[in-house]
Every structure is written in C-alpha cells, then in structure tokens.
Amino acid sequence: xxxxxxxxRSIASLAKLHLSSEAEEKYKDELNTVLEYFSSxxxxxxxxxxxxxQLTGLQNIFREDIVEQCPERTHQRLxxxxxxxxxxxxxxxxxxxxx
Amino acid sequence: xIMKLHELTIVEAHNALVHKDISTVELVTACxxxxxxxxxxxxxxxxxxxxxxxxxxxxxxxxxxxxEKIGMLTGIPYSAKDVIMxxxxxxxxxxxxxxxxxxxxxxxxxxxxxxxxxxxxxxxNCDAYGHGSSTENSDFFVTRNPHDTTRVAGGSSGGAAAAxxxxxxxxxxxxxxxxxIRQPASFCGITGLKVSYGRVSRYGxxxxxxxxxxxxxxxxxxEDCAIVLSAIAGRDNRDHxxxxxxxxxxxxxxxxxxMHGLRIGIPVEYFTKDLDREVNNIVMEAVRKLKxxxxxxxxxxxxxxxxxxxxxxxxxxxxxxxxxxRLDGIRFGHRTTLAQSTEEVFKQxxxxxxxxxxxxxxxxxxxxxxxxxxxxxxxxxxxxxxxLRKEFESAFKKVxxxxxxxxxxxxxxxxxxxxxxxxxxxxxxxxxxxxxxxxPTINVPxxxxxxxxxGMQIAGPYTDEMTVLQVAAAFEQVTDxxxxxxxxx
Numbered sequence: 001x002x003x004x005x006x007x008x009r010s011i012a013s014l015a016k017l018h019l020s021s022e023a024e025e026k027y028k029d030e031l032n033t034v035l036e037y038f039s040s041x042x043x044x045x046x047x048x049x050x051x052x053x054q055l056t057g058l059q060n061i062f063r064e065d066i067v068e069q070c071p072e073r074t075h076q077r078l079x080x081x082x083x084x085x086x087x088x089x090x091x092x093x094x095x096x097x098x099x
Numbered sequence: 100x101i102m103k104l105h106e107l108t109i110v111e112a113h114n115a116l117v118h119k120d121i122s123t124v125e126l127v128t129a130c131x132x133x134x135x136x137x138x139x140x141x142x143x144x145x146x147x148x149x150x151x152x153x154x155x156x157x158x159x160x161x162x163x164x165x166x167e168k169i170g171m172l173t174g175i176p177y178s179a180k181d182v183i184m185x186x187x188x189x190x191x192x193x194x195x196x197x198x199x200x201x202x203x204x205x206x207x208x209x210x211x212x213x214x215x216x217x218x219x220x221x222x223x224n225c226d227a228y229g230h231g232s233s234t235e236n237s238d239f240f241v242t243r244n245p246h247d248t249t250r251v252a253g254g255s256s257g258g259a260a261a262a263x264x265x266x267x268x269x270x271x272x273x274x275x276x277x278x279x280i281r282q283p284a285s286f287c288g289i290t291g292l293k294v295s296y297g298r299v300s301r302y303g304x305x306x307x308x309x310x311x312x313x314x315x316x317x318x319x320x321x322e323d324c325a326i327v328l329s330a331i332a333g334r335d336n337r338d339h340x341x342x343x344x345x346x347x348x349x350x351x352x353x354x355x356x357x358m359h360g361l362r363i364g365i366p367v368e369y370f371t372k373d374l375d376r377e378v379n380n381i382v383m384e385a386v387r388k389l390k391x392x393x394x395x396x397x398x399x400x401x402x403x404x405x406x407x408x409x410x411x412x413x414x415x416x417x418x419x420x421x422x423x424x425r426l427d428g429i430r431f432g433h434r435t436t437l438a439q440s441t442e443e444v445f446k447q448x449x450x451x452x453x454x455x456x457x458x459x460x461x462x463x464x465x466x467x468x469x470x471x472x473x474x475x476x477x478x479x480x481x482x483x484x485x486x487l488r489k490e491f492e493s494a495f496k497k498v499x500x501x502x503x504x505x506x507x508x509x510x511x512x513x514x515x516x517x518x519x520x521x522x523x524x525x526x527x528x529x530x531x532x533x534x535x536x537x538x539p540t541i542n543v544p545x546x547x548x549x550x551x552x553x554g555m556q557i558a559g560p561y562t563d564e565m566t567v568l569q570v571a572a573a574f575e576q577v578t579d580x581x582x583x584x585x586x587x588x
Contacts, residue, residue: 003466015420015465016427016442017458018450027462033521034463038409038476044483051481052488054310054340055537055561056297061339077187077203083434092429095441 104129105266123174127156143258173216178268184303193237194227196432196452206303223258229307232526245585250510253283260287278530281542285505285554296537300335308418321571325349356569359393364498368404381546411531413480420464509551544580
C-alpha cells in the first residue's frame with residue numbers, strides 16, 4: 001500500500017499547505033519511504049496494551065481561579081505583534097467571499 | 100589569571116566573582132567579544148544582546164560592590180535556544196515563519212534564570228522547530244562544528260552546543276525532544292542534560308512534540324549542569340505536566356555518591372556490529388573507568404530498541420502537525436500578501452513561511468492522524484511506547500543507570516545526510532528511546548576520533564536526575580575529555 005497523488009493533495013489540504021506539483025511528487029516519494037519504514041511497528045504485538053498518552057501520571061491539576069492583571073507592557077507588546085489594526089480593532093482578511 | 104574568562108566553568112567564574120578577581124562586566128564582555136571574533140565562522144547565534152547584557156552586568160557589579168551576597172548563577176552569561184520565548188527579544192524557532200516574532204512574555208525557565216541573576220547574551224540557531232539533527236533545517240544558516248567547520252554541530256540545539264564549546268556564554272539552554280541536546284553536545288564535546296519529562300517547565304517554549312519536549316542545560320561539565328538544573332527545575336502552575344517534587348539542590352549532592360556497588364547496565368542492542376568500532380571501544384573504555392571506581396557492570400537487553408525510531412517519528416510528527424497548526428499567518432507567523440480569502444491566507448502563508456522539513460513532518464503527521472490511519476500509526480506508536488517504557492522499567496530493577504553511545508558516529512559533513520530524510524532520522528537511533536520513556540539522560544564527552552568528540556549517554560530511572568549527574572561527575576573526576584576545547588581561536 002502506498003500513498004497516491006490524490007491522497008497527497010488531500011493531506012496537504014487538511015494540513016493547510018499549498019503544494020506545487022514538484023513538491024507533491026517529492027513528498028509522495030518521501031512519505032512512502034518513511035511509511036514503509038514505519039511498517040515495522042505493525043509487527044509488534046500490542047494486544048491489550050494501553051497507549052501512553054502521558055508520562056507523569058499526574059491528573060486533575062487544579063489552581064485557584066484568580067484573575068491576574070495583564071501588565072500594560074505585555075498588552076502593548078501583544079498589540080505590536082498584530083499585523084493589521086483598524087483603530088482599536090484587529091483586522092483579518094475576508095472570510096465570506098462572493099462566488 | 101592565566102585562563103581566559105570565556106573558558107571558565109560556572110563554578111570557577113562564580114568563585115572569581117565572589118573573590119572580586121573579576122567583574123561581571125569583564126566576564127560578559129569576554130563572552131560577547133568571543134561571539135564577535137569567531138561566530139562569523141560558526142553561525143551559532145541568531146540574535147546577540149550585547150547592550151542589554153552589559154547593562155545587566157553593570158547592575159550586578161553594583162550589587163556585588165555594595166556587599167550583596169550572590170548566588171551561583173549571578174552574573175553568569177548564557178545563551179538560549181531560539182525556541183525559548185524571551186520578552187521583547189525576537190524568538191524565531193529557527194524559522195522564516197517567525198522571523199519577526201517578538202514574544203510579549205518570558206518562558207518560565209528564563210524567569211528562573213533572571214531571578215538567579217544569570218545574564219542572557221543571545222539566542223542560538225537550531226533546526227526550525229527542533230526538526231532535525233544538524234541545524235541544516237534552520238531557515239537561516241547552518242551552525243558549523245567548532246572542531247571542524249566543514250562539519251555540522253549536530254542538532255537541533257546545534258547553536259547552543261557550539262556556543263558552549265567555544266565559550267560564547269558559559270552555559271546554554273537547549274531543548275531536547277528526541278536527542279536535540281545530547282547529540283549536538285556529543286558532536287561538540289560538551290556536557291548536555293535531557294531532563295525527565297516534566298522536570299522543567301515547558302511554559303513559553305515553542306512546542307515541537309508536546310508529549311516529548313524537555314528543556315535542559317548544555318554546559319562544560321556535570322557540576323555546571325547540576326547548578327543550572329537546580330535553578331530551572333520545579334513545578335510550574337503554568338505547565339500542568341511539571342512533576343510535583345520539592346526543589347533539590349543537585350549541585351550540593353553531586354559529589355556525595357560513592358560509586359562503589361553502583362550497577363551500570365550495558366544495553367547490548369546499542370553495541371551491535373553496526374556500531375563504529377572506534378565509538379564502541381571509546382564508550383567501553385569509559386565504562387571501565389567507572390568499573391575501576393567500584394561500579395558493577397552488567398549486560399542488559401532492550402529488544403524494542405529497533406523500533407524506537409519509527410515509534411518516535413510517528414508520535415513526534417503527529418504532535419508537531421497539531422502544534423504547528425497555529426502558524427497560519429493569522430494567529431502566529433508570517434502573513435502572505437498574495438491571498439484573497441482566509442483559506443488562501445493559511446495555505447499561502449504556510450507555504451511561504453515553512454521550510455521543507457517542517458512541511459514534510461506536518462504532512463507525515465497529518466496523514467498519521469487522519470481518519471482511517473490514526474489507529475495504525477499514532478495509537479499504535481503510543482502502545483509500543485508503553486512497551487518501551489516497561490522494558491526500561493524492568494531494566495532499572497536490575498541496574499541503577501544505563502550507558503551507551505549518544506550517536507553512532509562523530510559529527511558528519513555538512514550536506515552529507517541532508518538529501519535523504521530517512522537517513523537523517525537514523526542519526527537519532529540511540530537517543531529517541533530514552534525520550535519516549537521520558538528518562539533523564541546526560542551526554543558526557545568520553546573520547547575523540549580524528550579530533551572529533553565522542554560522547555556517551557548515561558540514563559537513569561524516571562525523575563532520577565541526581566544519580567545520572569553523580570555518575571557523570573564521577574566519570575569527569577577521573578578523565579579530562581570534558582576539558583578539551585576546540586582549537587579554533
């Protein structure tokens with residue numbers, strides 16, 4: 001079983017990546033090589049084995065729900081990172097487009 | 100003073116500061132001068148903070164002059180890998196996507212070091228998002244090996260390791276997901292500690308694979324590692340995966356262990372006929388040095404070692420594909436000027452901003468997590484991970500630590516492995532299993548082949564950094580490999 005071009009396009013779409021046709025071919029070959037290598041996992045018997053979701057064994061960590069004031073300095077630094085502002089608002093590209 | 104200031108260890112520099120033999124300004128100036136004189140040949144640094152660092156040094160000198168008692172890290176210059184957030188200081192993760200990103204806050208580890216009085220002198224190069232073993236996947240430049248500039252420094256924390264080897268800062272903070280502190284430390288001939296998962300807060304670290312990421316020190320020796328670890332370890336309310344233990348002074352206890360009767364396990368799967376003969380001999384000679392001190396050597400078997408790499412890459416690629424989804428040109432990162440719709444902003448910005456390896460791992464991870472394949476890859480790998488952990492747990496019933504090489508080879512030439520991703524992934528063959536099990540593992544220099552450093556790993560049971568550091572210190576006490584520095588000047 002190997003990945004097809006159609007699958008590569010579908011993965012790229014899920015991953016939100018624009019791929020050129022050369023990149024599509026390249027990633028198809030590379031992914032197939034790596035996945036073939038991953039196939040050794042299938043030979044390990046994992047019947048009745050629980051997956052490791054985490055290592056620490058910690059659960060339900062609580063802390064007091066206290067409002068911490070964001071310092072003015074942090075506030076300003078955050079807004080400086082915004083690429084487009086209109087007045088006090090953060091501007092983003094259009095979401096709805098006329099067909 | 101005969102020794103040059105940038106060559107000092109943390110302990111030596113601290114003593115010199117306490118006795119007023121040197122000033123903080125002199126120490127910081129020496130490390131920054133070192134960057135300006137050699138980093139054009141090495142490329143360890145993405146950002147240099149000379150003005151800020153010197154201002155801090157003056158403040159600390161004033162405190163010392165006023166008779167204030169100083170801690171072990173007060174006035175000590177250091178660098179941080181560029182995946183660690185620094186308030187007001189550009190943090191790129193080695194990627195074009197975050198080329199202009201200036202974090203509004205500090206990572207917890209940076210806060211801890213600020214409180215300890217350590218002085219940040221710059222941010223170091225790495226494979227973008229930690230994706231790599233050579234820094235060749237940095238979107239900016241390749242960091243060269245201080246011992247041979249035609250070779251890689253290792254990765255992903257290659258800038259951090261090269262910086263410490265050359266005294267561009269007395270220590271560095273790195274990040275290790277599958278070997279990213281240990282392997283470059285090995286290639287550059289320094290000491291580097293991957294902590295137990297959860298030992299050090301990950302708050303403010305640009306995430307690669309969240310169930311594996313750890314932050315740790317790269318230093319000139321095990322003692323210095325213990326000092327930095329004591330400052331950065333501990334529970335953090337902002338990272339709920341940090342372990343709940345009372346703070347430990349690792350430095351105070353590092354030399355207090357008698358090696359007599361300590362059991363060292365040699366995992367046979369790490370010493371097969373495929374291993375370079377010279378690397379094999381050097382590591383086994385190092386083990387003999389510990390045996391002379393009274394350690395008991397025992398062979399152990401870890402049969403699942405052979406599937407550590409596919410297990411690691413299944414999990415790491417899956418988790419990174421989820422973590423890097425936030426780099427969409429809106430929440431974070433470069434935004435294209437070519438797009439008309441939101442969907443195009445995502446796709447086009449990511450294509451422009453993400454390098455080939457990041458795209459490759461995102462594709463791989465997205466596939467491994469997609470409907471119909473999740474059980475076959477991600478979940479399967481998580482189950483194998485359980486088996487791997489059990490294998491280590493039973494090994495640690497018989498032995499106190501495990502010792503094996505850090506890398507199957509010494510530093511390779513730039514370009515030698517970058518054409519073939521699958522081959523590059525094999526560079527992590529000895530480091531990933533310890534990451535999957537979350538174990539504390541240190542790289543210690545233990546020899547040279549043709550003027551290139553060889554390192555060994557000492558791994559201990561989960562959360563037992565203390566024993567790992569004690570064994571490393573015991574080895575460094577009877578050897579000089581950790582004192583050997585690159586000849587570049």
